[in-house]
Amino acid sequence: MSEQKISEAIHTLKHAGVRITPQRHAILEHLIQSMSHPTADEIYKALEGKFPNMSVATVYNNLRMFKEVGLVKELTYGDASSRFDCVTTEHYHVICDLCGKIVDFHYPGLDEVESLAESVTGFKIARHRMEIYGVCPDCQTKH
Amino acid sequence: MSEQKISEAIHTLKHAGVRITPQRHAILEHLIQSMSHPTADEIYKALEGKFPNMSVATVYNNLRMFKEVGLVKELTYGDASSRFDCVTTEHYHVICDLCGKIVDFHYPGLDEVESLAESVTGFKIARHRMEIYGVCPDCQTKH
DNA sequence: TATTACTTTATAATCGTTACAATTAGTTTA
DNA sequence: TAAACTAATTGTAACGATTATAAAGTAATA
Ligand SMILES: [Mn+2]
Ligand SMILES: [Mn+2]
Ligand SMILES: [Zn+2]
Ligand SMILES: [Zn+2]
Numbered sequence: 001m002s003e004q005k006i007s008e009a010i011h012t013l014k015h016a017g018v019r020i021t022p023q024r025h026a027i028l029e030h031l032i033q034s035m036s037h038p039t040a041d042e043i044y045k046a047l048e049g050k051f052p053n054m055s056v057a058t059v060y061n062n063l064r065m066f067k068e069v070g071l072v073k074e075l076t077y078g079d080a081s082s083r084f085d086c087v088t089t090e091h092y093h094v095i096c097d098l099c100g101k102i103v104d105f106h107y108p109g110l111d112e113v114e115s116l117a118e119s120v121t122g123f124k125i126a127r128h129r130m131e132i133y134g135v136c137p138d139c140q141t142k143h
Numbered sequence: 144m145s146e147q148k149i150s151e152a153i154h155t156l157k158h159a160g161v162r163i164t165p166q167r168h169a170i171l172e173h174l175i176q177s178m179s180h181p182t183a184d185e186i187y188k189a190l191e192g193k194f195p196n197m198s199v200a201t202v203y204n205n206l207r208m209f210k211e212v213g214l215v216k217e218l219t220y221g222d223a224s225s226r227f228d229c230v231t232t233e234h235y236h237v238i239c240d241l242c243g244k245i246v247d248f249h250y251p252g253l254d255e256v257e258s259l260a261e262s263v264t265g266f267k268i269a270r271h272r273m274e275i276y277g278v279c280p281d282c283q284t285k286h
Numbered sequence: 287t288a289t290t291a292c293t294t295t296a297t298a299a300t301c302g303t304t305a306c307a308a309t310t311a312g313t314t315t316a
Numbered sequence: 317t318a319a320a321c322t323a324a325t326t327g328t329a330a331c332g333a334t335t336a337t338a339a340a341g342t343a344a345t346a
Contacts, residue, residue, distance in 0.1 A: 018292090019292065019293070019342090019343070019344090021292095021293065021294080021342085021343095023293085023294075024293090039333095040333085040334085041333085053294090053295075054294080054295085055294065055295045055296065055297095056334090057294080057295070057296080057297090057334090057335080057336090058293080058294055058295075060333095060334065060335075061293080061294080061335095062293095064335095074221070076220065076221025076222065077219065077221070078217070078219025078220070078225060079219065079302090079303080079332090079333095080333090081332090081333060081334090082221060082333085082334090092260075094260050094264050094266050094268070096266065097269065103264050103266070105260050105263065105264060107256060107259065107260075110253075110256075110273075113250060113253075113273075113275070114275060116250065117235075117237050117248050117250075117275045117277075118277070120248065121237050121246050121248060121279075122279070122280040123237050123239065123246070123275075123277040123278060123279050123280070124277045124278045124283055125237070125275055125276070125277035126240065126276055126277045126278070127275075127276050127277075128273060128274060128275040128276065129273065129274055129276070130253075130256075130271060130272065130273040131271060131272050132256070132257060132260045132266075132268055132270075132271040133268070133269055133270050133271065133272075134260075134261070134266040134267045134268035134269045134270075135266060135267045135269070136264075136265070136266050137264075137265040137266070140267055161323090162311090162312070162313095162323065162324070164311085164312095164323095164324065164325080166324085166325075167324085182302095183302085183303085184302085196325090196326075197325080197326085198325065198326045198327065198328095199303090199326095199327095200303090200304080200305090200325080200326070200327080200328090201324080201325055201326070203302095203303065203304075204304095204324080204325080205324095207304095222301090222302095222333090222334080223302090224301090224302060224303090225302085225303090
């Protein structure tokens with residue numbers, strides 16, 4: 001289960017010459033075990049019981065670090081906070097307009113879109129992002 | 144040309160019971176004639192010669208208004224400012240990773256992605272967003 | 287142990303955006 | 317037309333997420 005993933009991640013960090021501090025370990029563990037897409041502040045609040053003195057800057061610092069070594073991806077949205085995803089394999093997200101729930105959505109990739117964009121615009125395309133919006137099953141039943 | 148579009152937009156506004164103030168007209172005109180995707184601040188700066196006393200709040204207020212009546216769409220990005228697009232027909236954007244240039248990209252729409260997402264997740268899908276990232280022709284030649 | 291580099295912490299600063307209250311301008315009513 | 321009402325603009329304060337900075341703590345190394 002997630003034990004496996006945590007120790008892999010720690011190995012990656014050690015290999016990158018990064019110290020495994022208690023705070024760092026806890027942030028990583030929370031990210032992996034939560035199975036969700038938490039914001040920096042959600043992580044901060046989730047850990048304040050265990051680390052009453054941890055600074056919110058520590059959460060941000062470490063999330064940036066994790067991004068740099070490829071352990072997490074940042075999902076950015078307009079006004080709201082960024083969310084962080086430790087599933088770094090290619091996938092999309094379906095987001096509920098009402099409650100904000102984010103669900104992973106695996107899809108074959110849109111290579112043809114990229115190659116068409118490349119030929120039409122002359123850009124050298126590197127990647128794309130896509131999110132799909134709607135109303136989740138829970139919110140549908142709640143009227 | 145854009146004259147046509149401006150008068151159509153003004154008609155829409157009047158129909159919505161909105162006064163056409165000089166500031167409002169200028170913001171609208173700039174949006175339509177610029178043929179680009181300006182930020183609120185870019186609009187503000189572009190008009191400060193003509194309206195030295197205009198408040199930045201006026202730009203934001205009117206952009207929100209335009210959005211509400213469907214004249215413009217807001218493109219939101221992570222950290223950076225929102226950009227505003229007065230082409231409200233369905234299209235995508237190709238964005239340069241180096242200079243930030245935004246180019247329209249028309250593509251048949253991804254209805255199959257939406258319907259697959261709907262069946263897989265149980266969401267009632269309403270829409271999606273997609274952006275494609277790469278390096279623009281200009282930035283490619285500048286090495 | 288002394289030195290060094292890394293990490294955390296606390297807090298100030300930044301930036302885009304919005305809220306608010308006062309003022310101005312336009313519209314309707316008497 | 318004048319008064320009353322409504323909409324819009326302005327200037328500025330506030331907000332919220334994130335980053336910068338400097339001081340203090342901790343681990344690694346010599
Ligand atoms: Mn995900
Ligand atoms: Mn566009
Ligand atoms: Zn929902
Ligand atoms: Zn470019």
